[in-house]
Amino acid sequence: MVRRRSSSRCDDGLVVPDATVGRLAVYLRALSALGEQGRATTSSEELAAAAGVNPAKLRKDLSYLGTYGTRGVGYDVAVLTDEIARVLGLTTHRAVALIGIGNLGHALADYAGFATRGFHIAALFDAAPVRIGTTVAGLVVRDVRDLGAVVLSERVSIGVIATPADAAQGVCDALVSAGVTSILNFAPVVLAVPSGVDVRKVDLSIELQILSFHEQRKAAGASLEAIG
Amino acid sequence: MVRRRSSSRCDDGLVVPDATVGRLAVYLRALSALGEQGRATTSSEELAAAAGVNPAKLRKDLSYLGTYGTRGVGYDVAVLTDEIARVLGLTTHRAVALIGIGNLGHALADYAGFATRGFHIAALFDAAPVRIGTTVAGLVVRDVRDLGAVVLSERVSIGVIATPADAAQGVCDALVSAGVTSILNFAPVVLAVPSGVDVRKVDLSIELQILSFHEQRKAAGASLEAIG
DNA sequence: AGATGTGAATAGTTTCACAGCA
DNA sequence: TGCTGTGAAACTATTCACATCT
DSSP states (O other): OOOSOSEEEOTTSOEEEHHHHHHHHHHHHHHHHHHHTTOOEEOHHHHHHHHTSOHHHHHHHHHTTOOOEETTTEEEHHHHHHHHHHHTTTTSOEEEEEEOOSHHHHHHHHOHHHHSTTEEEEEEEESOTTTTTOEETTEEEEEGGGHHHHHHHTTEEEEEEOSOHHHHHHHHHHHHHTTOOEEEEOSSSOOOOOTTOEEEEOOHHHHHHHHHHHHHHHHHHHHHHHHO | OOOSOSEEEOTTSOEEEHHHHHHHHHHHHHHHHHHHTTOOEEOHHHHHHHHTSOHHHHHHHHHTTOOOEETTTEEEHHHHHHHHHHHTTTTSOEEEEEEOOSHHHHHHHHOHHHHSTTEEEEEEEESOTTTTTOEETTEEEEEGGGHHHHHHHTTEEEEEEOSOHHHHHHHHHHHHHTTOOEEEEOSSSOOOOOTTOEEEEOOHHHHHHHHHHHHHHHHHHHHHHHHO
């Protein structure tokens, strides 16, 4: 992941720390759930519990956006939902290109969460002749060699790479050449990109290894207790 | 994700910060690649470049494990690989249970990265009668109602939840009841777990929303430049 | 000479505790 | 009164710069 600063000045001149941006999306989901339940207002305590954070952190996070609560009362669910969606840039519609239609790519193409809130998958790509031309999630899989042209014609603003590791850098370079500056990478490689391009990485085996570390620590603690 | 402390005392009494643990897995992958290329030694500069971090950070991270480099020379690739694998607990074999064999679960079951380095998928579960009994990635999908019994018989130490959001908490509770203390959650919900249970969360739509935020910021910056 | 290992400085994040306002 | 908003304090992480060792 590329990160040169740990906070970002957004549209309105607001400065929002990175750690906060990551949690805003979580708050947004919790707010949507409250809204669906018919709740009109909520408190920092309730919303924080739903998001799995401490209430003080929630209030601090929201304070970076401005003043949207009412002291003694709480937050208006609809107002806060709209404000967070706006700050996250979800009021602008964004076209996503998904490259690599193997098992994972297939799952991502079908994943409902992708289609919600301001995103839509505009095109699917693969390099394998056997996949090109097939229909997945209602879209025809295109030849990855057409990536540049389609990115321009469909105004793709985010690229999602779900290719094998050895193809990822080539795809990334093609995306960057076509002007894409936001990439979500599922391939287990560190992508090299010019400055100004944001890469976020999701790596399943790394998540497992982190769990393994903690699991081992817990086992060691249990042994020590048994001995002592 | 549950985190009560931001660093963890491991097996040897070493204290390793959380941020470092997450990067050790990245270094391990870079080291494996160097090893496959036949490199016997490397430097903090080379390894840091391969891992996408700054060399000082790499050296600081490795310093938490002990002294494994040689001043003026660098690091022995094989020695450092083994040491990181040991600290991450990858020398112990861990059984993983995967619950929810929809598109994503199917992709995860087939994902090679899951099977490497100390992990193996011991069992697959689903709640849908149409899926129970089918074979996926060489394993028969079992009824999620048998989860508790199988976790015990197969000595499952990590649970991976790839169910729809509304099923996730129930599955989580069943895992915890059966004694599982490490969970990787792909469902878009915040799981409630007792203390002592680690949950890590992978959320695709949150990653997209973070990219959206930065994309918007870049667009705003470009507009300001055009005006100014 | 050359690269590691690390104390010190800097930067970023979380939590506390309470002032301030409805 | 009750809950938000926020300075200040505490904690964590990153980076620098150089002493240290081969």
